[in-house]
Amino acid sequence: MTEIVASNPEVREFKSYPPKPRKLTGSSIAILVFLTMCAAFVAIPLYVIIVTSLKDMAQIRFGDIFSLPEVWTLEPWRVAWDEVCSGVTCEGVKIGFFNSIMILIPSLILSIGLSAVTGYALALWNVKWAGTFLFILFTAAFVPFQIIMIPLIIMSGIIKVYGTVWGVAIVHAVLAMPLLTLIFRNYYKDIPSEIMNAAIMDSGSFWKIFGEIILPMSGNIMIVVLILQITSIWNDFLIGLTFGGIGTKPMTVILANSVITSRGEVTYNVDMAAALLTAIPPLLIYFVLGKFFVQGITAGAIKG
Amino acid sequence: MPCVEFRNIAKQYGRVTVLDELDLTVEDGEFLVLLGPSGCGKTTLLNLLAGLIETTAGTITIDGRDVTEADPKDRGLAMVFQSYALYPTKTVRGNLRFGLSSQKLDKAEVDRRVAWAAKLLQIEPLLDRKPGQLSGGQRQRVAIGRALVKNVGVFLFDEPLSNLDAKLRTEMRLEIKRLHNELHQTIVYVTHDQIEAMTMATRIAVMDGGVIQQIGTPDEIYETPANLFVAQFIGAPAMNMLKGTLKVAGDRVTAQLDEVGAELDLSGHAFASAPENGAPIVAGLRPEHFSVGQTAESEATSFALPVRYTEKTGGDATAFLNTKSDNGLLAVRVDPALVAALESGGDLAVSFPASRINLFDARSGQRM
Ligand SMILES: Nc1ncnc2c1ncn2[C@@H]1O[C@H](COP(=O)(O)OP(=O)(O)OP(=O)(O)O)[C@@H](O)[C@H]1O
Ligand SMILES: [Mg+2]
Numbered sequence: 045m046t047e048i049v050a051s052n053p054e055v056r057e058f059k060s061y062p063p064k065p066r067k068l069t070g071s072s073i074a075i076l077v078f079l080t081m082c083a084a085f086v087a088i089p090l091y092v093i094i095v096t097s098l099k100d101m102a103q104i105r106f107g108d109i110f111s112l113p114e115v116w117t118l119e120p121w122r123v124a125w126d127e128v129c130s131g132v133t134c135e136g137v138k139i140g141f142f143n144s145i146m147i148l149i150p151s152l153i154l155s156i157g158l159s160a161v162t163g164y165a166l167a168l169w170n171v172k173w174a175g176t177f178l179f180i181l182f183t184a185a186f187v188p189f190q191i192i193m194i195p196l197i198i199m200s201g202i203i204k205v206y207g208t209v210w211g212v213a214i215v216h217a218v219l220a221m222p223l224l225t226l227i228f229r230n231y232y233k234d235i236p237s238e239i240m241n242a243a244i245m246d247s248g249s250f251w252k253i254f255g256e257i258i259l260p261m262s263g264n265i266m267i268v269v270l271i272l273q274i275t276s277i278w279n280d281f282l283i284g285l286t287f288g289g290i291g292t293k294p295m296t297v298i299l300a301n302s303v304i305t306s307r308g309e310v311t312y313n314v315d316m317a318a319a320l321l322t323a324i325p326p327l328l329i330y331f332v333l334g335k336f337f338v339q340g341i342t343a344g345a346i347k348g
Numbered sequence: 349m350p351c352v353e354f355r356n357i358a359k360q361y362g363r364v365t366v367l368d369e370l371d372l373t374v375e376d377g378e379f380l381v382l383l384g385p386s387g388c389g390k391t392t393l394l395n396l397l398a399g400l401i402e403t404t405a406g407t408i409t410i411d412g413r414d415v416t417e418a419d420p421k422d423r424g425l426a427m428v429f430q431s432y433a434l435y436p437t438k439t440v441r442g443n444l445r446f447g448l449s450s451q452k453l454d455k456a457e458v459d460r461r462v463a464w465a466a467k468l469l470q471i472e473p474l475l476d477r478k479p480g481q482l483s484g485g486q487r488q489r490v491a492i493g494r495a496l497v498k499n500v501g502v503f504l505f506d507e508p509l510s511n512l513d514a515k516l517r518t519e520m521r522l523e524i525k526r527l528h529n530e531l532h533q534t535i536v537y538v539t540h541d542q543i544e545a546m547t548m549a550t551r552i553a554v555m556d557g558g559v560i561q562q563i564g565t566p567d568e569i570y571e572t573p574a575n576l577f578v579a580q581f582i583g584a585p586a587m588n589m590l591k592g593t594l595k596v597a598g599d600r601v602t603a604q605l606d607e608v609g610a611e612l613d614l615s616g617h618a619f620a621s622a623p624e625n626g627a628p629i630v631a632g633l634r635p636e637h638f639s640v641g642q643t644a645e646s647e648a649t650s651f652a653l654p655v656r657y658t659e660k661t662g663g664d665a666t667a668f669l670n671t672k673s674d675n676g677l678l679a680v681r682v683d684p685a686l687v688a689a690l691e692s693g694g695d696l697a698v699s700f701p702a703s704r705i706n707l708f709d710a711r712s713g714q715r716m
Contacts, residue, residue, distance in 0.1 A: 238431050238433035239435065241395075241427075242427070242434075242494075245398060245399075245425065246446050246449055247421065247446065247449040247450050248422075260437035260438075
């Protein structure tokens with residue numbers, strides 16, 4: 045009886061142990077130095093951009109790019125958002141912001157939807173020539189966009205989507221498909237075959253199984269792919285430039301134009317603010333979903 | 349009426365032949381257990397029946413209907429998987445409902461069936477939980493429930509109890525048996541556990557290497573194994589196998605068993621075909637058919653051998669005797685009360701009744 049009481053952890057007296065001394069070995073110093081250098085590589089330019097965007101031109105003219113603002117001002121940000129000129133229109137980068145959103149949403153739906161279904165079919169159904177198809181996809185993942193750009197423009201002209209949001213979305217979906225399909229396929233391969241067998245016996249419907257069983261199990265990988273795609277679609281310049289029409293230029297293109305378009309003095313603070321405004325959405329996504337991103341990459345197999 | 353019929357089934361993976369020329373009939377309402385060692389093709393056979401893999405040749409009929417090419421969902425089957433295969437993102441109720449998704453039923457009927465199965469399996473309090481929040485035994489019940497709601501004539505089980513602990517396995521064994529007694533559906537049940545097979549089956553098909561070695565009631569399989577494989581596979585501890593040579597002199601048939609140094613009188617044995625002088629045989633003796641000491645029975649063969657060690661498992665005890673061949677062991681079931689008196693090295697005199705001998709042809713492995 046007494047022994048049972050003693051083995052109960054709550055009854056046992058709490059002992060505190062001295063913390064173990066941490067050792068700073070050669071390898072950990074090397075790693076720390078390396079990581080610090082990596083961080084500095086990104087952090088120093090970022091610092092310059094941020095402080096410049098908060099200075100007024102009077103201070104910038106002195107040329108000390110590392111100094112803190114003497115007068116903190118948000119005026120460059122307002123100008124960048126609302127007034128800066130890109131070509132002949134002077135309405136700020138906000139036009140590009142809304143265009144980018146208009147491009148982002150259909151591109152995301154199209155690219156993720158297409159790749160998820162293709163990956164699901166390749167991983168879990170008996171598709172004839174699945175191996176060959178995968179090989180072609182894998183090869184396609186290495187073809188640079190610039191090589192196929194001109195034929196793609198002609199093709200999108202033929203199906204009458206050139207210069208529209210849908211044209212940009214289709215090109216994004218097509219270009220993302222090889223990599224995303226491989227990601228989805230590898231993720232779905234880990235779904236236990238018995239679950240799939242049970243679903244085939246229960247329902248047998250390709251779409252019903254996808255919608256009711258497989259999609260709800262895809263949370264982790266969806267987050268990973270979502271972050272990848274939001275970043276790459278938002279940051280894209282070339283596809284937006286070549287496939288977008290006059291009214292559908294993404295924010296990156298508007299930004300580039302507004303930096304190039306200069307009347308008189310170069311307003312570095314406005315340029316920096318415009319660049320930061322353009323970079324904020326993907327950053328925000330990282331901050332919000334970053335935790336899940338790491339989980340999703342490491343989670344892999346789905347346990348029943 | 350035969351419910352499920354396999355005719356001339358072959359299954360090959362590339363150049364590997366797993367099943368070949370296999371015939372099997374399952375009668376209506378039968379509880380057929382497919383029993384065999386790992387890798388012998390049990391799951392393959394079950395998946396062929398379910399339509400989850402394609403046959404290379406042969407036909408499968410269910411209730412007289414040729415389903416060889418039919419879709420899994422159209423075969424009128426329900427299956428319970430080894431890993432339960434519950435849908436992790438659905439609740440228990442959602443799992444049961446999805447089981448009905450290929451049958452076009454109205455909502456009231458779906459709810460009625462789910463309620464019925466939940467009551468039968470006592471999982472009503474669990475209906476709104478996810479599979480991750482259930483214990484192994486509860487998951488197994490849900491998996492059975494998902495099969496039950498379909499209300500089909502044939503149930504398939506692929507080693508459903510092998511992920512459970514010993515106590516739960518015994519409980520679920522009784523549970524499945526009870527369901528069969530209540531509902532009378534045809535069941536095809538795969539296992540490699542002979543206790544499960546012996547306790548649940550109305551008939552057992554013993555498989556090895558893709559071939560059905562014997563099919564019969566549990567008693568037939570145990571008492572009169574058709575060949576050496578079945579004899580050795582069924583029973584724990586396994587049947588003792590002693591080599592010998594037949595001597596035929598007129599009406600008198602005997603066999604000299606060198607390993608135990610005894611002569612077996614086989615005059616009374618019902619041979620399948622006339623015994624042949626000098627034929628090599630294997631005599632199979634079940635450990636529990638030995639009696640310790642001399643018996644009055646004149647038909648019995650007696651001998652004494654030194655004890656190597658004894659094993660006691662609760663109410664049973666087995667003595668392992670050294671045979672005359674190198675490292676040979678003979679298992680003999682003994683009274684647990686006797687074990688204390690048996691010492692290692694001392695001789696134990698035992699006898700074996702001639703009527704219980706299983707005789708096999710050493711060349712073909714078939715029963716004689
Ligand atoms: N997809 C496959 N490709 C090649 N060989 C396979 C394949 N699936 C099964 N086999 C082989 O078929 C044989 C029978 O497999 P099966 O799964 O039916 O065995 P089992 O009797 O169910 O065994 P266990 O008791 O271990 O589940 C095995 O030798 C296995 O290696
Ligand atoms: Mg198996």
